[in-house]
């Protein structure tokens with residue numbers, strides 16, 4: 001299709017977020033330009049979806065008449081409808097606490113394992129998104145509904161000569177092109193090009209979480225089930241096949257994600273927290289990502305066993321590494337612009353909040369862009385930003401508390417359960433409050449956010465001198481258990497489940 005020069009909305013970035021937003025706006029009759037500096041398919045990280053992400057995606061597909069997106073919300077439908085789009089099956093979250101021992105220690109009461117079910121069957125399961133395929137699919141959907149895609153755009157320049165007058169110029173091949181719009185959206189993720197251009201301040205130093213990451217894709221990684229059996233454990237009590245989950249390997253100095261796709265490809269990433277680095281890691285100071293990865297494996301032989309036959313996948317064929325992963329801008333909107341959550345900020349892959357947060361941001365933004373104007377729109381855009389900022393603040397505490405607890409699994413479990421209470425309460429509210437959508441993870445519920453803030457201060461005090469006093473820790477865990485009771489609808493903290501939660505799904 002031929003592209004015009006003037007649009008209702010320009011979206012910078014054609015990742016999952018930008019493309020989904022473009023598909024909705026275009027399907028609803030807006031003229032939309034998507035501008036990306038790269039070309040699909042390309043490598044992208046952020047793969048593990050959640051019940052919340054799927055609830056919102058399902059609702060968006062139905063509300064905006066995009067039935068082609070519905071199969072993405074359940075593993076069974078995805079595999080039947082789009083076998084060519086690679087994904088993995090995600091029945092829930094699994095955690096293995098390796099501690100500082102060289103070998104993982106399993107016991108009959110699963111003291112070092114936690115499995116939390118998110119959905120009741122493989123058919124209804126969530127998914128791991130192979131982003132090169134999914135993002136390409138989403139941008140194709142947007143194009144099918146007449147969004148205009150400008151890929152490989154170099155030297156992007158943004159001008160804003162007057163209110164509701166945006167001009168974006170870029171080079172493609174030998175040509176310089178300029179497109180205009182009344183509204184612009186920053187969906188460029190960590191690059192946040194529009195936010196940079198507008199000089200929106202960074203307030204990252206206000207965040208509690210402090211982690212850095214290294215990640216890549218591997219072939220030939222042993223299954224987790226095999227590793228469990230070979231290490232003297234047993235999968236017999238597990239509520240779902242452990243490889244059908246977002247697997248977290250926990251160490252005192254960080255954690256490792258392990259996500260398996262249907263063809264055996266495995267996504268692995270290690271998140272290290274400077275605050276809880278062991279001496280061994282602190283002094284390693286590796287030069288290249290490959291050396292850094294090697295040092296991680298050397299320090300973690302209980303995990304390294306699984307990778308004895310593994311090799312980096314040919315695509316993208318390399319490791320990615322970044323310094324501090326957290327970032328946050330002061331605002332996510334202005335009178336004639338908005339930024340998606342992942343451009344506004346990011347906390348951490350722990351709890352897989354990124355995709356769901358992106359969906360909820362899009363869900364909030366669409367009615368504003370499609371149905372509001374003038375002062376009403378300006379006010380709604382302000383509220384959009386306030387909501388996103390409150391969500392980031394809450395996610396930050398839910399994640400930072402986990403890092404603070406990595407040295408002691410019962411403490412980690414108790415803090416992680418706060419996230420599951422938030423997620424399941426949010427999902428419940430979402431299903432029952434369709435007129436006005438709740439903030440992600442109940443960030444609009446002052447009772448819940450105040451509780452998390454208070455507990456976080458207590459946790460900080462408890463862990464300020466290293467591992468803290470054992471009795472104080474037990475008392476603290478009991479306090480969490482009692483105080484989250486109003487948000488515990490799915491039997492979290494029940495002693496008889498011995499860390500194997502079978503029934504936390506909302507499906």
Ligand SMILES: Cc1cc2nc3c(=O)[nH]c(=O)nc-3n(C[C@H](O)[C@H](O)[C@H](O)COP(=O)(O)OP(=O)(O)OC[C@H]3O[C@@H](n4cnc5c(N)ncnc54)[C@H](O)[C@@H]3O)c2cc1C
Pocket residue numbers: 012013014015016017018019035036037038044045046047048049156187188189190191192193213215269325340342343346348349352353354355356358
């Ligand atoms: C290490 C890591 C692990 C993560 N793991 C998870 C997870 O397990 N689960 C989860 O839910 N979330 C996860 N996330 C978050 C997830 O990646 C994001 O929520 C998701 O990618 C947001 O999609 P997006 O389209 O908004 O941004 P992106 O996917 O980042 O897309 C941005 C797009 O903008 C384009 N772009 C960038 N710069 C420019 C520019 N200057 N001009 C034009 N275009 C540009 C890029 O090419 C890209 O196409 C993770 C994030 C990180 C960093």
